[in-house]
Amino acid sequence: MPRTVTVRAPGKVNLQLAVGARREDGYHPLVTVFQAVALYETVTATARDDERFTLTVSGASNLALDPDTVPLDESNLALRAARAVAERYGISEGIDLQILKGVPVAGGMAGGSADAAAAVVACAEAWDVGASREELHRICAELGADVPFCLHGHTAVGLGRGDELSPAMTHGQFHWVLATQAEGLSTPAVFAELDRSIAAGERTVAEPTIDDAVMSALMAGDAKALGAALSNDLQGPALALAPHLRDVLDAALDADALGAIVSGSGPTVAALARSRQHALAIAAHLTAEGVAGAVLTAAGPAPGATVLAG
Ligand SMILES: C[C@@](CO)(OP(=O)(O)O)[C@H](O)COP(=O)(O)OP(=O)(O)OC[C@H]1O[C@@H](n2ccc(N)nc2=O)[C@H](O)[C@@H]1O
Numbered sequence: 001m002p003r004t005v006t007v008r009a010p011g012k013v014n015l016q017l018a019v020g021a022r023r024e025d026g027y028h029p030l031v032t033v034f035q036a037v038a039l040y041e042t043v044t045a046t047a048r049d050d051e052r053f054t055l056t057v058s059g060a061s062n063l064a065l066d067p068d069t070v071p072l073d074e075s076n077l078a079l080r081a082a083r084a085v086a087e088r089y090g091i092s093e094g095i096d097l098q099i100l101k102g103v104p105v106a107g108g109m110a111g112g113s114a115d116a117a118a119a120v121v122a123c124a125e126a127w128d129v130g131a132s133r134e135e136l137h138r139i140c141a142e143l144g145a146d147v148p149f150c151l152h153g154h155t156a157v158g159l160g161r162g163d164e165l166s167p168a169m170t171h172g173q174f175h176w177v178l179a180t181q182a183e184g185l186s187t188p189a190v191f192a193e194l195d196r197s198i199a200a201g202e203r204t205v206a207e208p209t210i211d212d213a214v215m216s217a218l219m220a221g222d223a224k225a226l227g228a229a230l231s232n233d234l235q236g237p238a239l240a241l242a243p244h245l246r247d248v249l250d251a252a253l254d255a256d257a258l259g260a261i262v263s264g265s266g267p268t269v270a271a272l273a274r275s276r277q278h279a280l281a282i283a284a285h286l287t288a289e290g291v292a293g294a295v296l297t298a299a300g301p302a303p304g305a306t307v308l309a310g
C-alpha cells in the first residue's frame, strides 16, 4: 500500500525586515519579524515503489495562478526538499508530490519556501524516517532562508540569514490584506538593487537591530501601533524595480489601512486592517482602484507546517 501524507504550511509577511551589508557568501545579515498568515500551500506526498520523483502543481481558485510561473523541474523547492530528505535518510524509493498553491508565486510571501517545508514533513512521514523536529529544521535551513519559518509558523524573530528563529509573544489576531501583482519580483534582484544603491551612496547601511515598537505592539495586540511600526529595508529597492507599487501602498492608506508595506522582497503589498470587516473594505477599494492582480485577506498569526491527513 502506498503511503500518502498531506501537509499544509503557511505563507508569511515580514513585519520588520532590517538588512545589513552583503556578506562574503552573498547573503545579507537580517533582523526580521515574520508573521505566518492563513494562506496555505498544501503538499500531498505518496511514496512510490520505484525510484521516480514526480510533481504536479495546481493553484487555488482565488489566486489566478499562471502555472508557467512555477518551475516543474528539479529546481522546484518541493522536489529539492524531497531529494534532501531521501539523501539524509538513505531512502532509495521515489515519491509523487502534488502541490496546491494558496500563496502568491514570487510574491515575497514565501510560497515556494512553504512548499519546501510542507514537502520535508510530508516526505519524512510518507517514508516514515523518524525525524526529530531539530532534524527537520536543519534540512529546511539548507533549502532556503525562509523555509525554517514556514515549518515553525506563528510569529518569530529571524536572525542570521533569517533562519535562526525565536518565537515572538503576540496577543490576538491581526487582519491583513494582501495585494498581489501578475509579475513577480526576484528575491536576488531586489537584494542586488539594495547593494547597488548602497554602493552608489544613495542609501546607508547599519547593523540591523530589532525594533522594540514592533515587539511591544505584538505583545499588546495593538494593531494601530503595529501598523505604525511596520518597516522593510527592501521596500525602497522593490519600489525602484516596480514603481507602480507606490500606487498600491497609497490606495491602501486611502482606505485607512493602519499601515501598508511591501512584503519581503515584494511585489505583494501587505496592508494591516482594524478588523476583518475593515480588511474586506480595504480589499474592495484596492480591487476598485485596479492597482493589484488578486486581492486576498488573511489573519495572522497562523500555525506552521501541519499534517492534515496521513
Ligand atoms: C527576502 C525574504 C524576507 O523574508 O523573503 P522573500 O521576499 O523571498 O519571501 C528572505 O530573506 C528570502 O528568503 P528565501 O527566499 O528563502 O531566500 P533563499 O532562497 O535562501 O535565497 C535567495 C537569494 O536571496 C538573497 N538573500 C536571501 C536571504 C538573506 N538573508 N540574504 C540574501 O541576500 C541571496 O541573493 C540569495 O541567493
Ligand SMILES: Nc1ncnc2c1ncn2[C@@H]1O[C@H](COP(=O)(O)OP(=O)(O)O)[C@@H](O)[C@H]1O
Pocket: 069, 070, 071, 075, 076, 077, 078, 104, 105, 106, 107, 108, 109, 110, 111, 112, 113, 115, 116, 184, 185, 187, 264, 265, 266
Ligand atoms: N514550489 C515552488 N513554488 C513557487 N515557486 C518556486 C517553487 N520552487 C521554486 N520556485 C521558484 O522560486 C521563486 C520564488 O518563489 P516564492 O517562494 O513563491 O516567492 P518569494 O521568494 O518571493 O517569497 C519563483 O519565482 C520560482 O521560480
